[in-house]
Amino acid sequence: MKITQHASADTLTLLLDGELDASSSVLLDTELTKPETLQYQKVLINCQKLNYISSAGLGVFISHLQQFQDAGVKLVFFNMQEKVHNVFEILGLDTLMTIVPSETEATAI
Amino acid sequence: MPFRQRLKAVTLPLTILSWVLLLLSTLSHTNGQVATRLGGTWPEWITLMSQAAFAAFVFIYQRGRPDPLHGNDFVGLLRRLVLGPGLLATLCVSLHLIERFVQAELPTNDETFYAFIYTANLALFVVFLAYTNYSWRSLVLFRASLKLRRQWVWFEILLGFTLLFRLLDWVPPHPFDYFIVGGLGLFGVYLSGNQQWVAYLNRRQKWEAVLLQIAILLAMTVFVVYFLRIRFDPKLVAPAPQHAFLLLNAFFGAFYSFMGLLVTIFNLPTASVFEQKREEILSMQRLTQLIQKGQTEEEVYAMFFDSAVQTMDADAAWLTLETEEGNTTEQQHHVSPEQIASILELLQEHNLQHIEYLNNDLSGSNGFRSLDLPYGSLVAMPLRSAKRRFGALYMLKENRYGFDRENLSILQTFASQTVLSIENLQLVHISLENQRVQEELKIASIVQDSLIPKNLPIDSWFDISSYAASAKEVGGDFYDFLHLPGRQLAILIGDVSGKGVTAAFHVAQMKGIFHALMQENHLARSEREKFPVPSRFMTQANTALARCLEKAAFITASLYIIDYENGGFVFARAGHCHTLYYHSIKEEVSYFQTAGLGLGIIRNESYEKHIKNQFYDYNPGDVMVIYTDGIVEARNALQEEYGEQRLLYMLEQTFSMEADEIKEQILADLAEFSAGQPMHDDQTLLVVKFKSAQPDGLN
Numbered sequence: 001m002k003i004t005q006h007a008s009a010d011t012l013t014l015l016l017d018g019e020l021d022a023s024s025s026v027l028l029d030t031e032l033t034k035p036e037t038l039q040y041q042k043v044l045i046n047c048q049k050l051n052y053i054s055s056a057g058l059g060v061f062i063s064h065l066q067q068f069q070d071a072g073v074k075l076v077f078f079n080m081q082e083k084v085h086n087v088f089e090i091l092g093l094d095t096l097m098t099i100v101p102s103e104t105e106a107t108a109i
Numbered sequence: 110m111p112f113r114q115r116l117k118a119v120t121l122p123l124t125i126l127s128w129v130l131l132l133l134s135t136l137s138h139t140n141g142q143v144a145t146r147l148g149g150t151w152p153e154w155i156t157l158m159s160q161a162a163f164a165a166f167v168f169i170y171q172r173g174r175p176d177p178l179h180g181n182d183f184v185g186l187l188r189r190l191v192l193g194p195g196l197l198a199t200l201c202v203s204l205h206l207i208e209r210f211v212q213a214e215l216p217t218n219d220e221t222f223y224a225f226i227y228t229a230n231l232a233l234f235v236v237f238l239a240y241t242n243y244s245w246r247s248l249v250l251f252r253a254s255l256k257l258r259r260q261w262v263w264f265e266i267l268l269g270f271t272l273l274f275r276l277l278d279w280v281p282p283h284p285f286d287y288f289i290v291g292g293l294g295l296f297g298v299y300l301s302g303n304q305q306w307v308a309y310l311n312r313r314q315k316w317e318a319v320l321l322q323i324a325i326l327l328a329m330t331v332f333v334v335y336f337l338r339i340r341f342d343p344k345l346v347a348p349a350p351q352h353a354f355l356l357l358n359a360f361f362g363a364f365y366s367f368m369g370l371l372v373t374i375f376n377l378p379t380a381s382v383f384e385q386k387r388e389e390i391l392s393m394q395r396l397t398q399l400i401q402k403g404q405t406e407e408e409v410y411a412m413f414f415d416s417a418v419q420t421m422d423a424d425a426a427w428l429t430l431e432t433e434e435g436n437t438t439e440q441q442h443h444v445s446p447e448q449i450a451s452i453l454e455l456l457q458e459h460n461l462q463h464i465e466y467l468n469n470d471l472s473g474s475n476g477f478r479s480l481d482l483p484y485g486s487l488v489a490m491p492l493r494s495a496k497r498r499f500g501a502l503y504m505l506k507e508n509r510y511g512f513d514r515e516n517l518s519i520l521q522t523f524a525s526q527t528v529l530s531i532e533n534l535q536l537v538h539i540s541l542e543n544q545r546v547q548e549e550l551k552i553a554s555i556v557q558d559s560l561i562p563k564n565l566p567i568d569s570w571f572d573i574s575s576y577a578a579s580a581k582e583v584g585g586d587f588y589d590f591l592h593l594p595g596r597q598l599a600i601l602i603g604d605v606s607g608k609g610v611t612a613a614f615h616v617a618q619m620k621g622i623f624h625a626l627m628q629e630n631h632l633a634r635s636e637r638e639k640f641p642v643p644s645r646f647m648t649q650a651n652t653a654l655a656r657c658l659e660k661a662a663f664i665t666a667s668l669y670i671i672d673y674e675n676g677g678f679v680f681a682r683a684g685h686c687h688t689l690y691y692h693s694i695k696e697e698v699s700y701f702q703t704a705g706l707g708l709g710i711i712r713n714e715s716y717e718k719h720i721k722n723q724f725y726d727y728n729p730g731d732v733m734v735i736y737t738d739g740i741v742e743a744r745n746a747l748q749e750e751y752g753e754q755r756l757l758y759m760l761e762q763t764f765s766m767e768a769d770e771i772k773e774q775i776l777a778d779l780a781e782f783s784a785g786q787p788m789h790d791d792q793t794l795l796v797v798k799f800k801s802a803q804p805d806g807l808n
Contacts, residue, residue, distance in 0.1 A: 055607070059606050062709075091710070
């Protein structure tokens with residue numbers, strides 16, 4: 001798992017590359033726990049290269065969901081592969097989280 | 110050996126008997142009344158015989174007594190020697206004085222009393238010699254070789270022969286008698302060279318030994334002087350004692366004592382060196398014992414520090430330990446934190462902090478001179494293994510050239526021993542921890558195993574088959590059944606995120622919630638409200654779990670309530686895998702596409718909006734396949750997932766079979782797909798097949 005950051009004025013974009021399993025989800029959790037993360041208006045997650053997400057990986061997003069809402073930070077997923085989207089959908093997360101097809105739409109939100 | 114034991118038992122009576130005989134025979138030679146009563150002068154050979162027998166029995170008796178040396182208690186042996194036989198010498202002197210006193214008060218010509226005192230003193234002297242000689246034997250033979258032991262026995266035998274000289278009234282022709290006596294004397298001198306025991310005394314004990322040996326020599330002198338003086342007394346009627354035997358014994362006893370005295374005195378100056386060596390060995394021993402006891406690291410370090418300071422006789426010292434948080438000074442001895450800091454800084458400047466370092470002339474090196482320390486020598490000994498550094502020991506001495514190479518090698522041994530014991534302790538700790546975790550997992554596994562229903566529900570209107578496998582010791586999958594009144598069946602399946610003991614704990618919680626919420630509500634107004642509908646159940650479960658589930662954890666679950674009377678079922682899917690279903694009327698296999706959020710994701714009332722009930726009227730022949738993600742996410746060698754499509758295809762092929770067979774077919778296909786791949790996640794599979802109603806069910 002590789003996490004690449006790209007920050008602009010009000011947007012933080014994280015590119016997730018690889019499989020988000022129990023061990024790599026710790027990395028992601030460290031990134032999202034950083035206090036400066038909550039200072040952005042938007043946190044975009046580029047899922048183009050995310051091949052797999054385990055329940056531990058989902059748990060990381062779930063645990064930060066409330067915090068992001070409280071701080072008024074928008075969490076947006078885009079470029080999600082079909083099977084990863086399926087996992088979000090089965091768990092019902094697609095109704096809670098903003099998942100859009102492309103980066104353009106993500107920035108537009 | 111019976112003979113020896115019998116001999117031992119009779120020696121004491123025989124000793125006394127022979128002495129009485131000697132006394133009587135001596136008395137018979139006097140001019141007193143007693144002699145008359147004894148029937149006049151007895152033949153000479155009786156006196157000689159009894160005298161020889163007495164000497165022989167006393168020696169045999171002493172020889173058979175337990176070793177007077179207890180362990181390494183040499184001083185104790187000498188002390189007993191002074192107290193016991195020393196007392197005999199005092200007795201001898203007092204007997205002599207009494208005799209003198211009586212002589213002065215009641216001048217008489219009667220030799221009886223005189224002869225009695227003489228015989229008594231002779232006995233005391235023999236006992237004294239025997240006791241002394243056998244005490245010396247213990248010292249001579251202390252850690253002796255077999256050869257030396259044999260030599261000692263020969264010495265005893267040869268001495269015994271000298272007893273026969275007078276007995277047989279045979280004196281070897283001159284100058285052979287000198288050769289024999291002189292030769293045996295030299296033998297005794299040779300044996301007196303065995304003084305190894307002196308090395309085992311410390312300084313104080315050596316002084317004590319010197320004094321005790323002087324006392325023993327004095328006691329011996331008392332006897333010798335007495336016998337020398339009395340030799341020319343006109344009243345001496347008794348025959349002269351067995352000269353050669355007693356003379357040789359007295360000589361050996363005195364010479365050994367004298368040699369011991371000299372050796373001890375010459376050893377006194379080196380006593381401190383021996384003591385230091387002894388201390389080193391003892392410290393080493395203590396350190397080694399500590400390892401075996403498996404004490405704490407702190408204790409090992411403290412022990413190492415104390416031993417090193419004591420052994421090296423350091424004036425100041427400290428121990429620095431390297432931990433993950435940084436360096437800490439653990440032990441200090443007469444040194445201030447400022448001094449430690451300044452020395453360490455200096456060593457670091459010269460990059461010397463991690464190596465063995467010896468500076469015996471601190472005032473001669475510029476760096477240390479500027480620190481103005483009251484010390485002349487410094488030694489630094491790192492504690493390290495091949496893998497890591499543990500810290501270092503620093504020692505200071507006031508004088509220059511305080512440490513030598515030998516000190517360094519001892520310190521090295523100490524250090525390596527300490528490192529070894531610390532590593533051992535850490536290994537023991539790790540293995541204990543592992544064992545504990547293993548044990549915990551085993552317990553959790555047993556608990557979880559007990560949570561899986563052992564008996565499947567049986568009824569005439571359905572057929573159930575189940576399969577469950579854990580990826581690791583403890584997984585997060587669970588399922589359960591509950592028969593409800595009125596031919597209803599509740600089926601719960603789910604998956605707790607995470608693994609291990611926590612997951613098992615949440616599984617147990619879920620089962621508790623299931624059984625608690627599925628209780629009949631007697632206050633319900635209608636039949637429908639007696640049991641919570643699945644969506645209501647999920648909402649309540651979500652509320653219950655909200656308080657105890659950790660932040661990143663969630664649970665997926667599906668609850669099915671099947672009602673035979675109405676031929677239908679209702680279910681709710683809380684983020685769990687879609688239900689695969691074979692519709693016998695439509696002859697079609699499909700997934701129920703319902704929405705529903707996992708439990709514990711939203712932890713407030715708004716969860717209610719995210720869960721729906723789905724009603725369906727089943728027909729006999731319908732098949733329901735319920736599973737966890739471990740099935741559809743199982744991977745093959747190409748890291749592809751088994752997937753919902755392949756599962757659907759499998760049911761299309763097998764729906765006409767019995768539930769058991771359908772399950773087996775799916776599992777066989779799954780095994781074929783993921784052959785050679787490790788199990789990624791727990792796998793649970795339930796197959797329910799609805800059957801046509803039968804009049805007499807086995808309810």
